[in-house]
Amino acid sequence: MLIRRPSDILPSEITPRELFLRRRDFLKTAAGAALLTAFPAIAAEKLAGARNSLFSTTETPTPYKDVTTYNNFYEFGTDKSDPVEKAQRLNTRPWSIAVEGLVKHPRTFAIEDLIKLAPLEERIYRMRCVEGWSMVIPWLGLPLATLLKQVEPQGAAKYVEFISAADPQSMPGVKSRVLDWPYVEGLRVDEAMQPLTLLALGLYGEVLPKQNGAPVRLVVPWKYGFKSAKSIVKIRLVEKEPNTAWMKANAHEYGFYSNVNPAVDHPRWSQATERRIGEFQKRKTLPFNGYAAQVAQLYAGLDLQKFF
Numbered sequence: 001m002l003i004r005r006p007s008d009i010l011p012s013e014i015t016p017r018e019l020f021l022r023r024r025d026f027l028k029t030a031a032g033a034a035l036l037t038a039f040p041a042i043a044a045e046k047l048a049g050a051r052n053s054l055f056s057t058t059e060t061p062t063p064y065k066d067v068t069t070y071n072n073f074y075e076f077g078t079d080k081s082d083p084v085e086k087a088q089r090l091n092t093r094p095w096s097i098a099v100e101g102l103v104k105h106p107r108t109f110a111i112e113d114l115i116k117l118a119p120l121e122e123r124i125y126r127m128r129c130v131e132g133w134s135m136v137i138p139w140l141g142l143p144l145a146t147l148l149k150q151v152e153p154q155g156a157a158k159y160v161e162f163i164s165a166a167d168p169q170s171m172p173g174v175k176s177r178v179l180d181w182p183y184v185e186g187l188r189v190d191e192a193m194q195p196l197t198l199l200a201l202g203l204y205g206e207v208l209p210k211q212n213g214a215p216v217r218l219v220v221p222w223k224y225g226f227k228s229a230k231s232i233v234k235i236r237l238v239e240k241e242p243n244t245a246w247m248k249a250n251a252h253e254y255g256f257y258s259n260v261n262p263a264v265d266h267p268r269w270s271q272a273t274e275r276r277i278g279e280f281q282k283r284k285t286l287p288f289n290g291y292a293a294q295v296a297q298l299y300a301g302l303d304l305q306k307f308f
């Protein structure tokens with residue numbers, strides 16, 4: 001991955017207005033009215049969710065401006081400023097995720113269906129990028145497990161593959177060969193079912209900005225940021241370990257697990273410390289990004305030097 005400095009010439013707030021307006025239209029329908037009664041919070045322009053403090057860090061969130069202007073989203077280019085500048089033309093409605101493969105009930109979920117599955121939760125997570133920077137982000141979403149329980153993975157399903165949109169019309173980076181498109185990521189089924197694993201629809205109390213992976217992305221806080229695939233269109237339950245976009249690009253540097261691990265250096269740089277965006281002094285990186293109590297047992301007996 002390329003390391004770039006944040007640009008200071010970016011617009012501070014990009015609000016996906018048309019998305020809010022269409023949501024308002026949806027709320028005027030019968031389904032919308034029912035939804036409104038169930039979850040009055042989504043009537044507001046903002047996308048609200050109750051704070052789940054059990055899963056949230058009490059650390060100060062990174063400013064909204066940094067969260068939404070310093071991004072990696074290579075479908076729009078490799079500069080940190082490319083996503084906010086170029087992602088606004090991505091059409092995120094209508095949008096659906098097809099959930100298929102080794103499941104008992106394959107199904108396509110529209111974004112509106114996802115919101116109906118469970119009340120949205122606010123989860124403030126530490127996020128650590130493999131490049132050595134980190135942020136604290138207040139996400140809004142639902143556990144991925146809630147979605148997977150709907151389709152019922154079959155016994156043979158061992159992994160979950162996530163496939164992002166790859167539309168050359170609206171995503172200029174897809175014309176470059178920096179990655180083999182579409183962006184593909186993967187988790188083991190038990191990792192996908194872990195309660196921390198989130199399908200995010202929003203951040204900072206609003207609909208997910210396009211540069212952050214609208215309308216729906218994965219968030220896996222104990223893994224390096226690249227595991228958290230953006231703008232997902234397909235989820236497949238499979239038997240074999242998915243060949244991810246970063247493994248295809250450089251399997252020597254980017255392993256399947258990609259758990260945050262200060263003891264395993266990236267071949268070209270140390271992973272022992274990180275720079276929290278907005279801070280000057282570096283911090284020590286924690287095993288599993290500070291989520292060891294919740295997730296370390298998933299890897300009991302696994303050689304983390306080998307399965308990096």
Ligand code: MTE
Nearest residue numbers: 071072073074129164183225226228229230
């Ligand atoms: N998902 C897709 N589809 N394409 C990408 O280039 N970049 C990854 C991840 N998800 C990426 C992606 C990387 S490297 C990081 S660090 C995070 O998204 C960044 O998410 P953020 O911009 O919301 O902080």
